[in-house]
C-alpha cells in the first residue's frame with residue numbers, strides 16, 4: 001500500500017456520545033490530506049491489534065482528524081482498548097489515511113446509507129458533497145434515538161435537511177424502506193453503504209435486485225465475522241522455494257510467518273486489504289470482504305489473512 005504514512009497522533013479531544021460511541025479528535029504535525037471515505041489504521045500495543053476507523057471529520061479540515069469508535073465488548077477487544085487509552089493527551093500510533101471507499105464526486109444522484117457506527121464515513125461524504133454543492137440524501141438507521149451518535153451535529157448541520165433518521169423503536173412508517181427510499185437505478189446514481197453485516201447485505205442485495213449496478217453500490221465493511229477454518233491445502237511460496245501445508249485451523253499468513261515469510265497483516269479478518277498477495281496458480285477460496293467480484297473472478301490475488309485454497313495454491317512470495 002503506497003499511500004501509507006506512519007504517524008504519532010495526539011488525542012486532542014474526546015466526546016463520549018450517545019450509544020457508547022466515543023468521538024475522538026487526533027492532531028499531529030502536517031496531517032496528510034484526506035478524501036471522503038478514508039480511514040485510519042490505529043495500532044493498539046496492549047492487545048497487539050491494528051484496527052481501522054473511518055474518518056468522520058470534514059475532508060477539508062486540516063487541523064485534526066476525527067473518528068467515531070463504538071465500544072463493542074463482543075469484538076476482539078480493539079474498540080474496548082481504544083475507549084480505554086484514547087484519553088485527551090494520549091498518543092496513538094497511526095497509519096494512513098487510506099481510502100478504499102472513495103466518493104464518485106461527479107454522480108448526479110448520491111444516496112448514503114449508514115447503519116449504526118457505519119455512519120462515520122457517511123458524515124465525511126455528506127460534508128464533501130455539501131461543499132461541492134451536490135445533491136444527496138443521507139439515511140441513518142439506528143435502534144433508537146437515544147443511541148444515535150452524531151445526532152446533535154447532524155440536526156444542526158447546514159445539510160440537515162438532507163439527513164433522514166430511521167429508528168427501529170419508532171413509528172414503522174419512518175423506518176428505512178428500500179423500495180421507497182432508494183432512487184431509480186441509473187449510471188449516474190451511486191449508493192454508499194456501511195454498517196453491520198446484516199444491514200449491508202440487506203441494502204446491497206435489495207439495491208442490486210432493483211437494478212443498481214454492482215459497481216455503483218459502494219460498500220465499506222468495518223468488521224466481519226469471518227470463518228478462518230476449512231480443509232487442509234498446500235501453499236507454495238514460489239520465490240522463497242517453500243511449500244507449506246495449511247491445516248484446518250491455520251491461516252496462510254500465520255503459517256508463512258512461522259517459516260520466516262512475513263506478509264503484513266492488520267485487520268486479520270479480510271476487510272482492510274493490507275495482506276493482498278498475488279496468486280500465480282490454484283483455486284482460491286475467498287473469505288474476505290475486501291476484493292471486488294471482478295477481482296475474485298480474475299483469480300490472481302487473495303487476502304492471505306483469512307482466505308484459503310483448494311488443493312494447492314502458488315503465491316508470488
Ligand code: FES
Pocket residue numbers: 264265266267268269270271272273274275276288290303304305306
Ligand atoms: S489483514 Fe486486513 S484484509 Fe488481510
